[in-house]
Amino acid sequence: MQHKPKALFFDVFGTLTDWHSSISQALSARLTPLYGALDYGAMATSWRGRYQPSMEPIRQGDRSFVPLDQLHQENLKHVILAHGLPDLDDNLCRELAMAWRYLTPWPDVVAGLDALRQSFLLAPVSNGNVALMVVLARHAGFHFDMILGAEMAQNYKPMPDVYLRSAALIGLLPEECMMVAAHNDDLQAASALGLKTAFFPRLREYGPNQQTDLCAQGNYDLVADDLLDLAQQLLV
Amino acid sequence: MQHKPKALFFDVFGTLTDWHSSISQALSARLTPLYGALDYGAMATSWRGRYQPSMEPIRQGDRSFVPLDQLHQENLKHVILAHGLPDLDDNLCRELAMAWRYLTPWPDVVAGLDALRQSFLLAPVSNGNVALMVVLARHAGFHFDMILGAEMAQNYKPMPDVYLRSAALIGLLPEECMMVAAHNDDLQAASALGLKTAFFPRLREYGPNQQTDLCAQGNYDLVADDLLDLAQQLLV
Known part of the structure; x- marks a missing residue:
């Protein structure tokens, strides 16, 4: 890398946090009394499976921007019905959507961010909305300089606006920012816009038997463990 | 106060930082070689004097939103001409505008924010743009959860949008947020929208002989030293 970046932009769901375990546990804790012992890990995967498709109408301009909190609620209702279970009460649905604010960080993340903070500006560039990310950062012990990402651009990754608006807001050129993610599609989009890119895998993001994002599939500036x-x- | 707020919103220029001393010093350091020994404290006051009037066309809808960095540059050019001095080089003008990113905090602020951080979400709701505020927070040692304020609303305080958009982005109702400022006009605007309000004076914000904001002039939830x-x- 010829010039180091000035700011690091982080993907959060999967890259910094273990959503699969956290969401499986939250579903199990609240829904076992209602529905009995189900495979709540599979339900967490289904819930996350609706994540990308639910953003697509917004990316296409067919729907106005709504924050991820709201998509999480709509997607959970859909998953419950798809599992043939009785509809969820709106309050419980809202409460369960809040579980995305209390995800557990992967064990390397808090120390990694603290080390990087000595030399770089740090910001999440996530599809999570600001209110979600502020609470998640407090819960997980992430110390960011600013919350950037989807809500700032009123659009969802990997649309160009999200990366470009994040760089502009923090006063930097795209090449002065590095997108850090465990997802190839995120990094490919960032790279095409001139941002620097760094990949490391999260082999258990989706629980056991993960099939995607097992290794770097792009010409990234940095690949790490x-x-x-x-x-x-x-930091060398 | 019946219910405590969940988030504290801070005015920054004057309330948390001593802009008059910092800007006087920056002007003196860079302009004395060009213009000789002038009253750079008075020039700092003139520069700040253009602050509110330069935002007025944006508040009125007669000009599109531009970030404070740009207004600072335009206002400095104006002040230099008003002082009968030769026009400033554009690069030097841009460099001097960056001095607003390196203001010295008042001596009680870092410890005060650290104490408050244990119980509240903390965010600046300033007219400063995000890029300015991110660098200022790093320089001064302020640990915020999120940068809110003018740029989020694409408008300037005391327009209602700035307070309301800041509350909405952080996921709170106006009454769950408390605006903290040393300026009565800021607090009166916030109070009218249902935010909680806290005042303390900064008797030397404008240097010696300050005439304004010497005491609370409103029915605030809290008045402090x-x-x-x-x-x-x-925190009681």
Whole structure:
């Protein structure tokens, strides 16, 4: 890398946090009394499976922007029906959507961010809305300089606006920012816009038997084992 | 106060930082070689004097939103000409405008914010743009959860949008947020929208002989001596 970035932009769901375990546990805790012992890990995967398709009408301009909190609620209702279960009460649905604010970080993340913070501006560039991300950062112990991402651009990754508006808001050129993610589609979109890119895999993001994003599939500026390894490579 | 707020919103220029001393010093350091020994404290006051009038066309809808960095540059050019001095080089003008990113905090602020952070979400709701505020927060040692304020609403305080958009983005009702400022006009605007309000004076914000905002002129939820005193009152 010829010039180091000034700011690091982070994907959050999967890259910094273990949503599959956290959401499986939250579903199990609240729904077992209602529905009995089901495969709540599979339900978490189904819920996340509706994530990308639910954003597509907004990316296409067929629907106005709504924050991820709302998509989470709509998607959960859909999943419950698809599992042939009785409809969820609106309050419980809202409460369960809030579980995305209390995800557990992967074990390398807090120390990795603290190390990187000495030399770089740090911001999430996530599809999560600001209110979600503020609470998640407090819960997980992430110390960011600013919450950037989808809500700032009123659009969802990987649409160009999200990366470009995030860079502009923090006062930097795209090439002064590095997108950090465990997802190839995110990094390919960022790279095409001139941002620097860093990949590390999260082999258990989807639980066991994960099939996607097992390795870097692009010409990234940096490939690491995890966030601590990334910090070690960037801080030399 | 019947219910405590969940988030504290801070005015920054004057309330958290001593802009008059910092800007006087920056002007003196860079302009004395060009213009000789002038009253750079008075020039800092003139520069700040153009602050409110330069936002007025944007508030009125006669001009599209531009970030404060740009207004600072335009206003400095105006002040230089008004002082009968030769026009400033554009690069030097841009460099001097960046001095607003490196203001010195008042001595009670870092400890006050750290104490308040234990119980409240903290965000600046300033007319400063995001890029300015991110650098200022790093420089001054302010640890915020999120940068809110003018740029989020594409308008300037005391327009209602700025307060309401800030509350909405962080996912709270106006009454769950408390505006903290050393300026009565800021607090009166916030109070009219249902935000809680806290005042403390900064008697030397404008240097010696200050005439405005010497005391609370409104029915605020809390009046304190400074930010440490505010923390003590809020954290009981």
